[in-house]
Amino acid sequence: MSDLSRLRQAVDLAHECPPSVTFRVGCVITGADGTVLATGYSGETDPHDHAEEVALAKLAGDPRLAGATVYSSLEPCSSRSSRPASCTRLILDAGIPRIVFAWREPPLFVDCVGAETLAAAGREVVELPELAPLVREANAHLELPPEP
Numbered sequence: 001m002s003d004l005s006r007l008r009q010a011v012d013l014a015h016e017c018p019p020s021v022t023f024r025v026g027c028v029i030t031g032a033d034g035t036v037l038a039t040g041y042s043g044e045t046d047p048h049d050h051a052e053e054v055a056l057a058k059l060a061g062d063p064r065l066a067g068a069t070v071y072s073s074l075e076p077c078s079s080r081s082s083r084p085a086s087c088t089r090l091i092l093d094a095g096i097p098r099i100v101f102a103w104r105e106p107p108l109f110v111d112c113v114g115a116e117t118l119a120a121a122g123r124e125v126v127e128l129p130e131l132a133p134l135v136r137e138a139n140a141h142l143e144l145p146p147e148p
C-alpha cells in the first residue's frame with residue numbers, strides 16, 4: 001500500500017475521535033513489510049491522549065518498531081501541556097525511523113517543531129500536504145488561522 005493510501009487511513013481514523021478532543025488526529029503504525037501494527041486516535045482512551053501516543057502505547061517494547069513507519073494526520077507535537085513527553089519524543093524513544101504526516105500543526109497553541117526535530121535526529125520525515133485539506137476539515141471546530 002502506498003504512503004498516500006496508508007496516510008489516508010490515518011486521516012479517516014480521526015473521525016473516531018470523541019467530540020471533546022482539541023485536535024482530531026488519527027495515526028497508523030506499520031511494520032517494515034507494510035502490515036499495520038497498531039492504530040490510534042485522539043482521545044481514544046483518555047481525553048488527553050494524542051493519536052500517536054495511543055498507537056505507540058499498544059506497541060511498547062515491540063522490536064518491529066525499529067523498522068516501523070508512523071502515519072499521522074497531524075505533524076507530531078513537540079511540546080504539550082498535559083503530559084511530560086511529546087509525541088515527537090515518544091517516536092524518537094521508540095526508535096521509529098520513518099514518519100509520514102499530512103498537516104503541519106498551525107501555530108495555535110504552541111509553535112510545533114516536530115517535523116524539524118525528527119529530521120534533525122536523522123529520521124526520515126515525509127510530508128504529504130495533498131491530504132492536509134481533509135485534516136483541516138476534521139478540525140474545522142478550531143479557530144484556525146487562514147491558510148498561508
Ligand SMILES: [Zn+2]
Pocket residue numbers: 050051052053076077080086087088
Ligand atoms: Zn502529540
